[in-house]
Amino acid sequence: MRDLQFPGRSPVRATEGMAATSHPLATLAAVDMLRAGGNAMDAAITAAAVQAVVEPQSTGIGGDCFVLYCPNGGGDVLAFNGSGRAPAAANVDWYLEKGFDRIPAGGPHSVTVPGAVDAWCRLLEDHGRKGIADALAPAIHYAEHGYVVHDRVAFDWADPETDLSADEHAARIFLPGGRAPVAGDVHRQPELAATLRKIARDGRAGFYEGETADDMVSRLQALGGLHTLDDFASTRGDYTTPVSTSYHGYDIHQMPPNNQGLTALLMLNVLSGFLPGGLDPNGAERLHLEIEAGRLAYRDRDNLVGDQDHVAVPVKELLSRDYADRLRAEIDRDRAMTRLPRVALPGSDTVYISVVDRDRNAVSFINSTYFSFGSGIVGPKTGIVLQNRGTSFRLDPRHPNCIAPGKRPMHTIMPGMVTRSGRALMPFGVMGGGYQPFGHVHLLTNMFDFGMDPQEAMDAPRVFYNDDMVSAERSVSAEAIEGLRRRGHKVTAPYEPLGGGQLVLIDWEKGTLTGASDPRKDGMALGY
Incomplete structure (x- = not known):
């Protein structure tokens, strides 16, 4: 509370x-x-x-x-x-x-x-x-x-x-x-x-x-x-099959490619091996791990995701535990990676x-x-x-996201759904272009690793790695920013807040619904 x-x-x-x-x-x-x-x-x-x-x-x-x-x-x-x-x-x-x-x-x-x-x-x-x-x-x-x-x-x-x-x-x-x-x-x-x-x-x-x-x-x-x-x-439009992963007993569902939703699942798979719940939720180490997992996941998104009606996307391999283990091994808790390509993600x-x-x-x-x-x-x-x-779209004929007649582009907007024990638990989402996988992961781990209630999880300070810089909202503490800089991150303040989200959580035992809406937007949750 x-x-x-x-x-x-x-x-x-x-x-x-x-x-x-x-x-x-x-x-x-x-x-x-x-x-x-x-x-x-x-x-x-x-x-x-x-x-x-x-x-x-x-x-x-x-x-x-x-x-x-x-x-x-x-x-x-x-x-x-x-x-x-x-x-x-x-x-x-x-x-x-x-x-x-x-x-x-x-x-x-x-x-x-x-x-x-x-x-x-x-x-x-x-x-x-x-x-x-x-x-x-x-x-x-x-x-x-x-x-x-x-x-x-x-x-x-x-x-x-x-x-x-x-x-x-x-x-x-x-x-x-x-x-x-x-x-x-x-x-x-x-x-x-x-x-x-x-x-x-x-x-x-x-x-x-x-x-x-x-x-x-x-x-x-x-x-x-x-x-x-x-x-x-x-x-x-088309009905399709979601892509999913399990995180600490919760099943997280996303849209498949041409959507970027699997990026969030890949981040969760990587973070699951770090047990981030024992860290300060707003501290530099937790934020650093999230940033590094995101950088690896976005690299794969940008290289591999396209319209599956036109190209083969290795979804099963990307979401395998073995692949997450290999990516996790690339992360140093104390230093930012230096070899990854620079990626600019538009809002x-x-x-x-x-x-x-x-x-x-x-x-x-x-x-x-x-x-x-x-x-x-x-x-x-x-x-x-x-x-x-x-x-x-890209204009490289070799790229899976190259433009073609009747093809869908790689898409950033991504609704999320959490289920547990065969029941819906929480429809959720965080807006913000390229930020959305970061936003989904930050929200879910706030709740499932750090025990925040839905509104606390939505309100919590956010960071985002983009174009070789870490954008840190003004609510991120000076101590956390300094800790990120010691790890080699270049930190700046964003022009606008990072993303904006909503969720509704179902409590089946009590028969209640709990809603949250992001203060970074004008909105609200309302029930009856």
Whole structure:
């Protein structure tokens, strides 16, 4: 339990249902859906739709999603890959012949076909009690009538003003009066409201066909993109099998490649041999071990992960205990490794949602347009912000993540799920682009090794190794920073907090739910 004399918040506790998101309006909409008879899947998609309006820098219907789901709280985890694909004409030779040395971070070539709306419709049809019209109703209201801009949203919104200015349609909608809204302003998106109404009426066809698809494709083609109406019409998400590992008696589940989720599992496998629970949870030795395990895991992620429909990824070998033993042997408790390649991991803006209902259906749901406001391209008539997931592709034909027609890029957004003894225990997630595997591991080990309650585990100080530097939040002690420097790490302060997460913990014996939401975002957990 936290020291009640210090600033902070307690976990949220309830019995019937619980939702945790990074925005209060989304959490409230999810709980309203639960109380109106919807289940956890209905509530999660309702929340995602609201956040597509009220957190436009982080997510939207022009993005992707991934979902892990435990029906009725069982231990069998369903996984749904709602990430989009490259256009059918996106051949690596085309880019090389045109003189590209990488896929740009913005513009038409960074845009993969959005997968979120297809996933929402499919998941509601397969697992929801309500339809897409009910799930979109709160989002339509906020887009049409307006919503108050929250503080973290305003902080993020102000950062990409230059990029938004480069697209006249983005500037018109998201720089009203020539500037980014500030906290307390009311913002409206009438074009997006009309688009959401089409989807509410026509389902996925309201996005991937007709006027909506034509607006997106025409804009992309006018800017030089390779996208076609067929690329949009043919978009379909897939059910797949999660990848998993066991950590101190808990089963941790992640999305398989093209997702980076196995990176967190590899880190846990390495750390399991160090028994980190005997260390100071915020001390230099614990943070150093986490950093070094992460550096090894990210090396493998960047060299080996791609779309398994196109390339073979050695998942079984990477997650084997023998492989973890070999990696662990490379770590020196007292010195940072010097031989690993330098890796720069971009951040991103994402929303993560955790919901459990009275039947203990447990949903771990993540939705994103990647960089802040994605590609910076907005549909002129539809108000849809298009993601820039294509920037994750490589242009090396030998690399497993090389761009190819219909291929999915290596994807950073990763929902997590914990099960134990054949039951769902905790849908959880930590946002933040490349930080997410670090965030998952830090959260889980805070709880399972150091006995922190869910909110304490979420609040705890964080570090992240990126581009040859360790970013240490201001809450990391001077003593821990000095201990990292003695081990050879270069330590700096990040411009913004590291990640942001949510979780809902199920206590089967007591019949209760415990929720936590990251103070680094605007959000909250709420139950009833």
